[in-house]
Amino acid sequence: MLKLNKKMVSVAIGLLLSQTACASPTSLEDATAIQRSIVTLDTHLDTPAHLVQPGFDILERHTYGHDFSQVDVPRMLEGALDGGFWVIYSPQGPLTQEGYEDSRDTAILRALAIHTMVTANPDVFEFATEPEDAAAIKKAGKLIVYMSMENSYPLGTDVSLLETFYKLGLRMVGPVHFKNNQFGDSSTDPSGIKWGGLSPLGEELVAEANRLGIVLDGSHAHDKTTEDMIRLSKTPIILSHTGTKAIYDHPRNVDDALLKKLAASGGVIQMNAYSDYLADLPKNPERAEAYKGLFALRAQGVDMDALIEKRREIEHEHPAVKATFEVYMKHFLHALKVVGPKHVGIGADWDGGGGVKDMMDVVNLPRITQRLLDEGYTKSDLEDIWANNALRVLQAAKDYSESLKTAK
Ligand SMILES: [Zn+2]
Structure with missing residues (x-):
């Protein structure tokens, strides 16, 4: 009779386990x-x-x-996306009164x-402002519309304007975009850092967002700015x-130490699908030149x-090289490994440059x-990742704001 030795037993068990796993x-x-069956939100819909x-x-x-768009109602329904934070995005202009006012009007x-x-x-x-709105709106069979701001440049130098946007329904605000501005340093300004994190006005913005019950968003911020935001x-x-x-070591990404600090303070990272920030992709100077022309x-x-016609021509002649879905998931799974499913969510930058091979619009989100x-993540983990983590942060912002009112 065949006697199994130790090695054969371990090979057999390994085979069995791999079969169950697959x-x-x-x-x-x-x-x-x-x-x-669960509430699904993307925290950055451009x-x-x-x-x-x-x-x-x-x-x-x-x-x-x-037409290069990635989100519409039929595709949201097909891709099981219930909604998210719909963004008021403002490109960075000159730090002048005139610049602020133009941008303010566009943002409104x-x-x-x-x-x-x-x-x-x-x-x-249905428009949403409260954390509990998300589930109620889904139950009513509608799509969820929270509102956020990417780049606070349009607020000018008077943070009290944030309250006007709060009254319009704003519940999330990021101080900066591609370049440094009056509120602080960006992660990607070619001139380097100017303030060493948040500016004094940026510190005021943090206090005002806290007072109103608006979540602060550190995407695009320099690591020092994000550290200041977490601290203040x-x-x-x-x-x-x-x-x-x-x-992928890119200024738009965060290292494990900052990720842990974010999670320790109760915060959340929402995974971006912007290809150029996910992997070191080959440069294409002809494509860049063609886009300059556009x-x-x-x-x-x-x-x-x-x-759009011109853009289609460019895309045909110099097709974009995109990161793969696997690379996207590498970032995702790494964040999950470092901080766990209570601190990770989804913000793929749809209509703002997001998208990877095999996931170029919201239809493919179930992947x-x-x-x-x-x-091995459970349905309960998915509920956290897809909505509850972001809503928990919104709840905390609201609770703090309420506590100030009752303390008065
Ligand atoms: Zn962005």
């Missing part, structure tokens, strides 16, 4: 069904930039290949565009769309249809759920 990979259909484009209809199905119009999307489609969308904010902060330096046309006021289930 025996039941989650089907995309099952992953989608599970995702549909889609409002499309809302103000003539002819863009959020109710219609678009394709990335045709953008907030109104978000409201118009909701009020024009009351059976489809009375409530946990969020990184609404950010990756990990351990997987931006010049835009500055000349060439109409949107012509610009994330599928992968996380296959990695």
